[in-house]
Amino acid sequence: MQHEDLVRAVVAAVAFGVMLAGHYVGDHWVQTSGQAYGKGLDADGCVRSAAMWHCAKHVASWAVTTTAFLLVAAWWLRLPLEPGWLAAGVALNAVTHFVADLRTPLIRLGRLLGRSGYLDEVGVVRASGVTNSGPGTGLFELDQAWHIGWLAVSSLIIAGPPT
Known part of the structure; x- marks a missing residue:
């Protein structure tokens, strides 16, 4: 294994671990009750625009939380994150989170x-x-399970492509 591959492996592993922690904090501590109850398209009497708005607010705060966990860890461990790959991984994670949290x-x-x-x-x-x-x-x-699977994929993207 070359040095660059080892660095990418460490970045992916750290990204997964800290984003998983940030995921749980964002989903269960940062998300408001209104967002949790209002974001599902499957709810009785659902107003689609309201559900989309609640879900968007939740995913925005959730993405900030997971990204903050990741950036603090990267700073603390001096991980070499590439901005483009970081943005791509975070964006994929946010989009897949939004789709799942609409429930339907x-x-x-x-x-x-x-x-x-x-x-x-x-x-x-x-x-x-x-x-x-x-x-x-x-x-x-x-x-x-959906979220954690996509966290793994996002972590690999954040680590960047093979060299």
Whole structure:
């Protein structure tokens, strides 16, 4: 393995780790309740423009959070990030996050790929009843898996192309 390849591997690994941490902070601490409840196109009485706006606000704050985690780590570790690859990785991550968080595209993809039973049957019972999108549901688990998969792809992009 050449030095450049080793550096890229370290950048990808660090990017994935810190962006995963930033992802969870952005999704569960930074996101407001209004954004969490309002962003889904699958909600009863959904107004599409309002859902898109809530989702856009969430993804913007989420992207700032994950990018901040990444930039602090890069500064701290003196990682050589290329601005173009960084922007491409962050943009891919934001777009895929937005699509998934509208819920309907993810639900349709899950059903298309044979995950209907998982979507319909996996869910914890809460005191107020069963919800269809929060923690403990099939949709939530598929959502998080989607995000983490795209974090991995984004991390490889951020590391730059093979030399």
